[in-house]
Ligand code: GUN
């Protein structure tokens with residue numbers, strides 16, 4: 400049943416800067432689409448079933464715009480390393496295990512079990528370079544109720560003996576086979592082209608991916624300007640490029656507004672790189688937990704937002720240590736405060752409202768009208784029980800919401816709806 404009303408304490412961003420709240424409000428879902436949030440239930444919806452969550456918070460579902468499924472089981476390990484050492488010592492050896500389908504089945508079951516119970520209703524996910532394991536991940540994801548894009552990773556250089564495809568040609572052939580296998584197979588799980596990053600992909604491979612994206616209108620995700628050594632390496636690998644983003648542009652992999660590319664990190668993206676991201680309608684996946692763990696730096700998110708670039712939040716597990724989007728909202732605020740204090744006092748920290756926006760509608764817009772309770776949006780909603788977080792004050796809904804992000808362990812998810820479907824209790 401995808402037409403109903405839920406009642407509770409509703410909060411969502413009306414704009415990037417402002418959260419609208421309704422204490423004891425009604426949120427209407429008709430055929431999976433939000434028909435608005437109301438103080439008093441309009442007459443026309445009186446006949447719909449009312450599900451009563453009085454006293455609980457109702458917020459939009461969250462979009463994790465960048466997460467690595469095969470890294471989930473080693474999260475929180477190797478965190479004293481910087482990016483390139485962390486990849487070589489921990490990530491690549493772990494991902495090589497996914498050539499074994501039984502290993503992949505088990506490890507991905509841990510990831511999908513936790514994703515299903517997380518605050519995320521949408522996710523954009525990296526798998527590994529292994530086709531069978533990637534299809535297995537997609538099969539498992541389809542059952543979580545979460546709507547996702549999933550990428551079989553392309554990498555034909557610098558992965559070491561066990562995590563490198565034989566050639567650009569083989570990598571592209573395998574990608575074609577994978578696309579054939581998953582085409583039309585799912586209702587909620589979609590393929591996305593995933594060249595790992597420039598150091599992992601030869602020029603020939605990057606060109607092939609650019610071509611495939613254009614021919615089949617397939618979206619692309621990758622990494623951009625995460626770490627100083629990585630940025631310098633890319634300049635060596637693509638000497639004709641004017642910046643890292645231009646290297647992607649040269650290979651026709653930056654996408655466009657209708658087929659937007661997601662770039663994770665952008666810690667070192669300057670004005671020139673921002674112009675390229677903006678011109679192509681790209682999305683930046685801001686992963687501040689990861690950027691702190693790997694000593695990468697702090698991305699100037701306010702600058703990106705002010706420039707009109709699309710921004711969402713990614714957890715970037717396992718460089719980020721958790722898939723928890725409430726924690727990611729908090730980390731983004733804290734990182735922006737340190738950028739303001741230590742780097743540039745003309746760049747004001749993110750407000751709570753702005754960070755909440757990035758996690759909901761900011762990243763949600765990658766999937767269409769997603770991440771808000773404005774009329775016409777897809778009905779992705781979370782019912783959060785904060786009743787065990789005691790207070791001696793009478794709190795507003797806005798205050799309760801803020802403190803759930805600062806104390807995520809004390810919050811229980813009671814229901815999770817995606818496109819109006821209750822994913823915890825399938826009808
Ligand atoms: N750059 C290339 N691969 C990766 C990865 O797996 N994680 C992170 N954080 N950055 C990358």
Ligand code: FE
Nearest residue numbers: 467622663715
């Ligand atoms: Fe990543």
